[in-house]
Amino acid sequence: MPDEKRAVKVSKFLSLVLRHQPEAVGITLDEAGWVDVDVLIAACAARGRRFSRAELDHVVANNNKKRFAYSDDGRRIRASQGHSVQVELGLPAATPPAVLYHGTATATLPLILREGLKPMSRQDVHLSADLETAVRVGARHGRPAVLVVDAAGLAAAGHTFRVSANGVWLTDLVPPRWLRHQP
Structure with missing residues (x-):
């Protein structure tokens, strides 16, 4: 092609x-x-x-x-992931790296920092293993902003992580206490 x-x-x-x-x-x-x-x-x-x-x-x-x-x-x-229709991808639980990233638009930062990351219309919250990917994802929605996720802390608190075939980390939600803005 x-x-x-x-x-x-x-x-x-x-x-x-x-x-x-x-x-x-x-x-x-x-x-x-x-x-x-x-x-x-x-x-x-x-x-x-x-x-x-x-x-x-x-x-x-x-x-x-x-x-x-x-x-x-x-x-x-x-x-590989990103479904809004109900599917069970069958991905096993995985231990995340200490830190993961989430790219979003700057305009959504106040709401996310107040309420945390939610799956919205999708089944899972999508997280990146590297900063560059998060910046690219955030840029799709406007001026990019990157959130740093304390994935190790979140996992220790009992949240489950899975990783899709294309390397996207998935979890059910990320409460605000596990987030910080990467300036």
Whole structure:
């Protein structure tokens, strides 16, 4: 797929379908978020969103955020995380690094520092292992701000962490006492 603009469009559409609205193309995700690749391609084509298996392979392999994953046999696909539809990714609990990061827009800082990080429309709070990723995430929403999460303290307090296939750390919520703004 030499046309990267098209790859971005396919990726964004797949994010919509595999994370938020599978019904938009008439598919159903299984309880772990998987759908048969051939079913996905046919359903998208039937709704005017045609792409080939080769194009899909390119998107899965080259998406800079590694948003999608194939099953071990390559016959099914799912989003790695970020679902607003109910799925159970089956990710085991993991011990986080001492510190994780969350990128957001500067405008949301007062509310987050007062109420903590909540999953909002998603199933989990998303955290980054490195500052650079958090800055990029925050920049998608306006002027970026980065929050430092005391992940070790949060884990010691009984919060569970999981890490997705693409390295995004997930947890249910982060109360304000475990956050500080990274100026």
